[in-house]
């Protein structure tokens with residue numbers, strides 16, 4: 111098996127930085143005329159980036175006080191225009207995937223109201239890029255880069271943001287857009303569920319500090335080939351994703367493929383309407399004579415504390431949430447965990463098709479590493495939070511080697527699909543952005559189909575990024591041209607061609 115060069119991969123691939131609960135995401139456009147400044151900035155930044163070989167706690171739930179080894183961390187991702195601004199030329203740029211080059215929210219043409227990509231993602235209605243705060247069709251459309259900053263506490267984060275913003279003087283065109291995310295101490299997202307539990311385990315990745323509950327069974331379910339998440343290595347199809355030529359890690363640096371040891375990063379600002387979710391859950395609970403937690407768990411597919419709805423009569427150790435369950439033999443009909451529940455759609459494990467082993471093998475071709483965090487204050491049911499405190503949600507981040515085959519496939523073919531898993535109606539209660547489809551919950555003697563007034567989540571911004579390897583960034587820094595005088599019209603003209 112090809113060994114991943116973890117010291118060249120950015121740490122966010124292996125770490126959720128659970129020990130660094132405060133984060134900032136700086137989004138910016140490059141100053142087009144600052145070749146020298148960009149070169150110097152990138153060369154020094156590449157040495158400050160946290161590498162995957164650096165260790166530390168790798169998942170939010172593992173963040174027991176004081177176990178982390180660092181007080182802050184930085185990672186860097188670039189859009190296609192960002193790469194172009196760093197002097198990456200057309201032949202190299204064309205080796206990146208079409209969806210990355212096209213971007214998350216291409217502009218509509220005269221004939222189409224929603225471009226194909228927006229339709230695939232379900233970014234329609236109030237989630238249309240027309241209304242996004244950034245990355246969409248109007249406001250702050252062009253984004254070149256994303257700096258991901260993580261720190262132990264708010265003060266350290268503020269210092270880190272100030273220091274990195276200072277270093278970008280002359281490099282970025284204007285004050286970067288600064289989104290703040292944080293883990294709550296209980297690692298619950300705004301709808302009240304513990305998050306960050308189920309992640310793929312990359313085969314051969316450096317060992318975690320903490321053993322998992324029932325390691326062997328988990329490995330069978332969750333272990334995935336490195337090429338699903340790091341470019342240049344074999345994936346679940348035994349191919350190297352995106353490899354249209356030699357991606358030789360041992361080649362002299364000038365000839366190295368800049369995709370090697372990198373991956374794609376999907377960033378979406380998903381606003382959550384917690385009041386609407388709570389109202390829906392309360393009404394349905396009253397109607398069914400169940401508790402609110404019972405209803406909420408049927409929408410998510412896990413209890414609020416993370417406990418799976420598929421039970422095998424055993425309990426995990428106290429500090430560990432079970433993730434070693436399958437669906438085919440345990441709950442084929444969805445009476446325990448509804449077929450359309452969020453976690454079952456987002457990772458159907460062995461449940462799609464007649465053969466569970468084949469189904470599990472196929473679902474491993476469509477996994478994502480999730481690194482999202484909540485933003486905004488927690489919802490106050492008493493309504494006392496006051497003005498300006500009413501926007502909250504998830505800064506959703508997914509890492510994958512193939513945006514179309516992983517993130518987009520999950521969103522389009524599983525989450526947004528009313529016929530998922532043999533259903534005849536219903537889409538994901540949590541992350542489908544359309545209000546037309548009902549939510550389906552299996553029960554005897556007949557299934558429940560419930561309409562909601564509006565989706566609980568709306569897209570507010572987003573972009574596709576590339577998270578390069580460290581050496582690729584050094585190589586880019588060495589070859590940034592003095593002036594990248596690219597006009598808006600020459601930017602990525604080849605994509606439109």
Ligand code: HEM
Nearest residue numbers: 299303304305306307308380453456457504520521541567
């Ligand atoms: C605001 C929107 C969202 C919220 C509140 C949310 C929340 C959650 C929660 C609480 C879990 C269970 C905990 C865990 O397994 O880590 C989960 C799992 C998951 N979510 Fe989401 N999610 C959202 C959007 C999305 C989107 C847009 C996608 C993908 C397109 C996605 C993909 C997944 C996946 C793959 C899992 C793991 C399922 C498993 O392996 O069992 N989520 N989500």
